[in-house]
Amino acid sequence: MKKDVRTATEVDAYVGAQLKILRKAAGYSQTELANQVGVTFQQIQKYERGTNRIGASRLWGFCKVFDVPPGRFFDGVDAHLQATQTEAKRAYS
DSSP, X not given: OOOOTXXXXXXXXXXXXXXXXXXXXXXXXXXXXXXXXXXXHHHHHHHHHTSSXXXXXXXXXXXXXXXXXXXXXXXXXXXXXXXXXXXXXXXXX
């Protein structure tokens, strides 16, 4: 069965979790952050849960708000994916 390429992935969920960490560290509510980047707070919720992917231009907007390089959202993703795969293998063993 072919996977829908529009479906959010584990990497999207990880990037969303990093967004939540940065937002909380900066002391922003979801509404405050949404207003700064021009989306609804519901969209911020979807990004943070990994339900929706964050596009490149939107990611760039978050980088400007938090004054971080784009790579900040991906720091540690390889280790996270390895841990997730290891857990999945254990669960199916």
